[in-house]
């Protein structure tokens with residue numbers, strides 16, 4: 001088969017494809033495998049009941065069903081939901097938005113792919129890149145570029161905290177490379193669970209504005225929904241920001257649906273590209289979102305159900321891991337120090353083993369053989385100019401799982417670390 005450059009790029013090796021395939025094959029190989037690898041949200045009964053009830057409302061008569069299944073939406077997506085979301089964000093946060101600032105998307109992944117290629121790649125000014133000012137970042141970004149050499153990234157500052165925790169901080173002294181088309185951060189950050197402070201976000205936006213480039217802020221886990229930000233940090237938007245929201249981590253990844261919020265000129269460009277590539281966005285996500293935004297059920301679900309659920313789980317997860325590592329430490333007299341990134345949002349624990357023998361990929365392979373599926377950190381260090389040992393010493397595990405899975409997973413981690421590699 002003869003493939004174009006595009007064909008070779010998109011059908012070649014990719015960490016996000018490996019990850020998605022791994023999720024399926026690991027379970028086939030070992031149905032007992034403890035799955036703490038993917039970004040699938042947890043099953044939360046109160047959320048499921050709300051979605052089921054809302055879906056039933058949408059299917060109550062022939063016309064409603066036809067509206068859901070039998071029509072294409074226009075390029076920017078359903079006007080009613082765009083108007084309502086704009087109004088609520090205006091009221092809640094004072095952002096000066098209209099429906100023209102919002103486009104529906106087929107999920108955050110597809111939206112980022114389109115946006116990144118709208119902004120970066122080959123241009124009349126040469127090749128321009130998306131810059132990650134704080135790496136590690138979401139591994140799903142790594143392969144979206146239509147051209148190679150698409151990203152640059154900067155190392156974070158590392159602050160050691162009490163109780164075996166640490167935190168990444170933005171290195172404000174790191175220069176933004178010359179050929180940068182946009183800055184990009186996920187907040188909360190996948191994989192680390194870091195939440196950039198309000199100050200850091202404002203600093204990034206000002207730095208981007210000073211360079212005449214936008215800041216892409218991917219709030220797939222953040223505010224206003226699903227709202228998995230555990231401190232009192234605020235949501236952020238400015239006319240220089242491209243804010244990405246998704247329904248996936250609310251509990252609706254099957255709808256493949258989200259929003260992009262930016263100045264109208266950018267929304268126009270995005271929706272034209274999205275129409276060429278996808279023709280239209282799906283109807284189910286926007287229809288559910290419209291129902292859920294009315295009466296602010298979505299915001300209440302985020303604040304009253306999802307955030308407390310995941311925050312409690314984060315505490316349980318840290319305790320389980322620390323207990324298991326402490327026990328293995330005591331019993332073996334071996335010392336594999338581990339720092340856990342303070343879980344500030346999203347639903348991952350990011351573990352750093354500064355004295356790990358071998359790479360985290362090797363450790364994850366051993367964990368998999370022992371029945372625990374987690375993700376090695378290497379692929380999240382996107383765009384760094386030089387090798388960095390820290391990138392070989394981290395792994396990510398999801399705590400969007402049952403407590404028993406957490407305990408069993410932590411025990412396997414403790415046992416495997418106790419055995420010499």
Ligand SMILES: Cc1ncc(COP(=O)(O)O)c(C=O)c1O
Nearest residue numbers: 039107108109186190220246248
């Ligand atoms: C930071 C981040 N952005 C975007 C996505 C894509 O999500 P979706 O395409 O389901 O909206 C993910 C998925 O895990 C993510 O972690």
